[in-house]
Amino acid sequence: MDSDRTIMPMNDQSGQPAGFGDLIRTFLRISLLGFGGPNAHIALMLDEVVDRKGWITRQHFMHLVAATNLLPGPNSSEVAIHIGYTQRGWRGAFATGLSFLLPTLIMVTVLSALYFSYGSLPSVEGIFWGLKPAVLAVILAAGWKLGKTALGFPENQEWHLFLLALGGIGVSFFYSGSEVPAMAAGGLLTWLLFKRTSGVGGPGTPPPPAPKGGQQSRLSTAALPFALPPAAAASGMTPVIGSGLTSALGASGFLGVLGSLGSLPSLFLLTLGAGAVLFGGGYMLVALIEPFVVESAGWLTADQFLDGIALTQAVPGPIVTLVAFVGYGVAGVPGAIVATAGIYIPSFMAVLAVAPHLEKWRQAEGFRAALKGVNAVVAGAILGVGFSLLPPAVPDPWAAGLFLLSLLALLRFRVQALWVVGGGLLAGIIHFVLIR
16 A cells, blocks of 8 residues: 555645644544535535645545545545545545544434433424524535536636536436436546547546557556446446446345344445445435335334434434444444444445545546536536525525525635534524524
8 A cells, every 4th residue: 555655746735745633633523513414514525625724626626526426335425535545545544534434423323322212312403493504505605616616617618517517406406316327427428528529548548648668558447457447437337336236235135145144244234235335325325224124124113214314314424324323223332333334344445446546547638527527517416405405494584694694604704614504503502492
């Protein structure tokens, strides 16, 4: 594995890579205030890692987001892992990944213990009154910033990228769950346009360098047999493979094998398999594990499973820690740990397999062309998610005022996103106390 010295050039910005302490502190903060799902997490990372810390450029950040959207697993967690890798190699990847994961795991496990002891969840909906508009402002501000970068606004004349961004907005607003195929289609389109205008063989092939002893360029994807060629990923092969594996995961044969094992081995294999085929965001996890958890194994009742979804939405951090709730219901604290390990192992493996080579791929013009299309759709999808959240996040004029104030603070006065979310949480607590 590369040493820290060989990792340093991967940092776009000048200066030394971030220290381990700074990486851990930053992602602990993001995790603890990471309400609102993966789009909110990515927005917070953009603000902290790019705008505040300057660890990587916005373009590099978008490349990471685009690449992780084509990998199985929880996207925001994989972005966190990948950012750590750019700074400190595999050790940095584990530092950021675990820092982002552990606070949520601890909170979900504690709340699960209370739930299974007392059979109910505390009401926190009132607190969300102030949190939702603040998080919505963070998401829309990030979508605007990423959109400007993806489209090269206002200098860019590539109108197909603008159309792809509009398509991303439409897909996330009207066809939620289809974002990954849309991103793949966007990448394929921009790669084909690049290939037609440049005559280069594909995204994995850079412009021909001056020959050196007849050796093939190190950037060729033929030298990377373990990875899908970018053209294959952009053509939608990754989601198709994921879809096929998802069907296999739900097959009666697989469920029968799980049923013959003990609870902890079954729990680990179920979450490991789900993590390996988890495309389309954390909510896809519900469809992957519910048939076995509720129907086949009967570990939880349908009502308990729904309560677990509500619980994971009520805490900051990645929603895939739903498996910790399930695991606790099956085998207490060991079950929560085993289930969480199972869901995250594929994510760490996928990022660590791709990360060492992404820096090489990013230098290939065709690959960068494909990422342009993916990035445009990603930026549009983030904005589309924000627009779809407007009605539930802004239920009254006071919430609307808080939303506009938060948006103004972010875009005009460049207030730190974590402070905006914290302010929204405080406003929600005050509102909850006053209306009780």
